[in-house]
Amino acid sequence: MAIKRYLIKENILTMMSGTFYENINFNGKAITVASHFIVANDTSHISKTIIDGSKAENPDSASVVLFVSGEDTTSVLTGFTITGGAGTAWISPYAEKMILGGGIFCNKSGARICYNIIRDNALNVDDFGVEGGGIAAEADSVNTLLIVENNVISNNHVESKNKSAQCGGVGIFMKCRIVNNTIQENQAIGYEFSAAAGLGVGQWDNVLIKDNIISGNKGIVTESNNYVYAVVMLYQGSVDFTGNILQHNTNEGGKSPIGTVMYAYDVNGATIKGNTFSENSFKTNEFFARACNFNNCTNVLVDSNFIRDNVGVSGLYFYKTEAIVRRNEIINNKGFYGVAIAGWESTLFIENNAIAKNTAVTSTGGIWLTKMNSALVQNNLIYENKALYAGCGGVAVWDGTNQQLATFEQPNSTMPIYRRANLRKVPSHSTSLIPDFGAVVLINNTICNNSAKNYGGGIYVSGWETYSINNIIWGNTAGTDGAQI
Numbered sequence: 001m002a003i004k005r006y007l008i009k010e011n012i013l014t015m016m017s018g019t020f021y022e023n024i025n026f027n028g029k030a031i032t033v034a035s036h037f038i039v040a041n042d043t044s045h046i047s048k049t050i051i052d053g054s055k056a057e058n059p060d061s062a063s064v065v066l067f068v069s070g071e072d073t074t075s076v077l078t079g080f081t082i083t084g085g086a087g088t089a090w091i092s093p094y095a096e097k098m099i100l101g102g103g104i105f106c107n108k109s110g111a112r113i114c115y116n117i118i119r120d121n122a123l124n125v126d127d128f129g130v131e132g133g134g135i136a137a138e139a140d141s142v143n144t145l146l147i148v149e150n151n152v153i154s155n156n157h158v159e160s161k162n163k164s165a166q167c168g169g170v171g172i173f174m175k176c177r178i179v180n181n182t183i184q185e186n187q188a189i190g191y192e193f194s195a196a197a198g199l200g201v202g203q204w205d206n207v208l209i210k211d212n213i214i215s216g217n218k219g220i221v222t223e224s225n226n227y228v229y230a231v232v233m234l235y236q237g238s239v240d241f242t243g244n245i246l247q248h249n250t251n252e253g254g255k256s257p258i259g260t261v262m263y264a265y266d267v268n269g270a271t272i273k274g275n276t277f278s279e280n281s282f283k284t285n286e287f288f289a290r291a292c293n294f295n296n297c298t299n300v301l302v303d304s305n306f307i308r309d310n311v312g313v314s315g316l317y318f319y320k321t322e323a324i325v326r327r328n329e330i331i332n333n334k335g336f337y338g339v340a341i342a343g344w345e346s347t348l349f350i351e352n353n354a355i356a357k358n359t360a361v362t363s364t365g366g367i368w369l370t371k372m373n374s375a376l377v378q379n380n381l382i383y384e385n386k387a388l389y390a391g392c393g394g395v396a397v398w399d400g401t402n403q404q405l406a407t408f409e410q411p412n413s414t415m416p417i418y419r420r421a422n423l424r425k426v427p428s429h430s431t432s433l434i435p436d437f438g439a440v441v442l443i444n445n446t447i448c449n450n451s452a453k454n455y456g457g458g459i460y461v462s463g464w465e466t467y468s469i470n471n472i473i474w475g476n477t478a479g480t481d482g483a484q485i
Contacts, residue, residue, distance in 0.1 A: 014038060015080075017048040021055045023062065023085075026111070028069035037079030037115060046079050046117055053103075053121075054084030062086035063105040064121065072110040073147055085121040087130065090138065098129040101136035102156055106174070110144035113151060122157040123165075130158040131200075132171035133186055139174030139204065146176045156186045161222075165190030166233075167200040168217060173235070175204040178212060185216045194219040195229035198249060202235030205269070211243045221254035228254045230263035230293065231280075238269030238299075246291075249280045256286040259293030260313045269299045277305065282312035287336045290317045297321040308332050314339040315358070318346040322434060325350045332357045338368025338396070340385065347373045349434040355382045363390040364460075366450060369397045371464070375440045382447045392460040393450030393476060397440045399463030439465035449475040 012032045024033065032038070035049035053064030064085040065077060085102035092098055102121030104113060113135070123130040133156030137146050148170070158165045169186035172178070178201070188197040198217035201207055214232060221228040231249040234241070241262075251257045260282045264270055277291035291307045291314070294300055300323035307315045307330045314335030316325065325348060330340040339358040341350060350367065358365040365385030369375055377395070385393050435441075447458045458476030459468065 012038070015049055017045060019050040019052055021052050023053045023056045023064060023066070024051065025066040026069065026071050026075050028071055030071070030074035032076040032078065034076070035079035043115070046115060047081055049079060050081040050083060052084040053082075053086070056086065059086070060089040063088045063101045063103065065104045067104070067106040067109040067111045070109055073112045073145055075110070076112045076114070077104070078115045081117040081119065083120045087123040092129075096129065098131060099123050099125055100131045100138070100171070102133045102158070104135045105132070106137035106146055108138075108140045108142040108144075110146050110174075112147045112149075114147070114149045116151045118151055118153045119155050124157070124159050125163075126161045127163060128160060129163040130160050130165050132167045133158045133169060135170045135172065136167065137172040137174050137176070143175065146172060146174055148172070148176065148181060149179045150181065152182045152184075154182070154184045154186065157189075158187070159189040160191060162191050164192040164195070166193075166195040168197040168219070169199055171196065171200045173201070173203050175206065176201060177208045178210070179208065180211045182213045182215070183217065184213065187218050187220070189220045189222065191221070191223050191226065193227050193229060194221040194251070194254075196231065196233040197251070198231040200233045200235070201239065202233070202237050202267075205238045207237060207239040209239060209241045209244065212245075214244060214246045214249065216248045218249070219251040224254060226254050228252065228257050230257070230259035230261055232262040234262070234264040234267050234270065236266045236268070239267060240271045241275065242271065242273045244275045246275065247278045247280065251282055251289075257282050257289040259317070260289040261310075262290075262292045264292070264294045264297050264300075266295070267297045267300070270294075270297060271301045271303070272305060273301065273303045275305045277307045278309050280310045280313050286312070287338075288317065289313045289335065291315050291333075293317045294321040294323065295319045297323070300324070303327055305329075310334070314342070316341045318343045318348060320345050322347045323349070324434065325353065327352050329354045330356075330358065334359045336360065337362050338364045340366050342368040343372055343375065344370045345373065346375075347434050347436075348375045350375065350377045351379050353380045355380060355385065357384045359386045359388060361388055363387045363452070364392045364396045366392075366394045367396070368392070369440055370400045372397075372440055374434060374437045376435055376437065376443070377441065377445060378443045380445045382445060383449050385450045387452040389453055391452045391455035391478070393452040393456070393478070394447045394458045395442065396456065396460045397464050397466045398461070401463060439467060441467045441469065442471055443469040444471065446472045447474075447476065448472065451476065452478045454479045
């Protein structure tokens with residue numbers, strides 16, 4: 001079908017309703033390409049004006065829309081359905097060929113992408129890594145901004161039979177603002193690893209991810225000894241992740257999940273505030289399957305989130321991380337170990353949280369702290385948490401050597417996903433609001449009606465300096481093998 005267009009203004013190009021088999025390259029132009037939605041303000045034009053990239057002449061340039069010539073946010077794409085894309089070849093900093101950006105690909109360029117439906121784009125390859133079924137953006141060291149607002153990004157698919165697959169919906173590794181999008185039902189299926197089935201961002205400061213719905217995305221790794229990473233991944237840089245809803249997401253396969261819902265690595269400055277993490281799942285209970293898993297992060301604030309009703313997915317995990325955790329509701333999650341909050345070799349300030357009715361298959365339904373640099377746990381309500389198999393319903397503190405409490409393989413730099421994260425190092429800074437006790441201090445908490453099969457219904461401490469001050473510890477129960485405090 002011939003493309004029907006008419007020019008409204010000098011820099012606005014409008015397409016009438018219909019299906020157009022075309023691959024669009026903005027070629028560096030500061031123009032707005034829009035459907036009749038921009039004129040009528042009628043959202044029905046979005047689904048009726050379809051750009052289908054399935055008939056690309058060059059298979060190495062088969063994204064539906066390209067921003068690859070130094071564009072910025074004065075280049076605008078709005079009011080379309082973007083579908084049928086198969087991605088564009090890109091050489092990574094490791095000289096590896098990858099296929100990126102089924103629907104939209106940005107390289108060394110910015111754009112404003114708003115009020116579009118980006119659906120049913122698919123990257124299916126054998127021997128290359130794939131990234132960004134709906135949208136992929138790589139800065140390649142160019143400091144420019146990408147704005148992604150008010151889009152529906154759904155049913156996009158990335159799959160590699162022998163390499164990695166990441167960012168089934170959106171993968172943006174540049175300065176970006178991602179606001180008020182629906183990112184749903186996307187998949188990432190990989191052999192080496194699967195990561196960020198819904199959204200992957202990072203390597204730049206001041207990233208904003210706000211008021212998005214991230215739902216029903218799935219990550220699958222096909223090799224049993226490899227890893228499936230989270231549905232949302234944050235790499236380095238700094239991020240404001242606020243007001244998002246993450247629900248019904250899942251990961252499957254492999255050795256274990258690393259942060260089933262969100263995984264943050266080497267981030268310096270993260271605000272995770274006012275989000276809802278609910279009804280996400282992993283088919284087996286694994287220690288690292290978390291609503292939020294933080295590894296080697298600094299200046300983290302986790303504030304006023306709702307984390308509830310997840311299955312095979314625990315709440316928060318902090319590994320070698322400095323964080324403030326306050327005013328969260330972590331309720332009715334079913335996980336493996338340390339279900340509400342777990343910390344390992346970290347510095348944490350945990351205050352004013354409601355931690356209730358979480359169930360651990362093994363130990364510690366509530367808070368689990370190991371070899372902590374410092375931790376202040378104050379003014380929390382910790383009640384009706386359970387440990388079904390081993391010890392500690394409420395709070396466990398230990399030195400990592402007691403064989404009754406399990407040890408775990410920590411994520412490390414040999415895992416393939418870390419090669420990308422090491423592209424750009426961010427200086428570390430201490431979180432100044434956390435007191436440096438060199439111990440764990442529990443003060444003014446209410447710890448009640450927790451239970452454990454074996455030991456420590458309320459609190460269990462083994463081999464680590466711990467102080468309990470002015471807490472209410474009441475109605476906790478444990479089996480005959482341990483104390484009931």
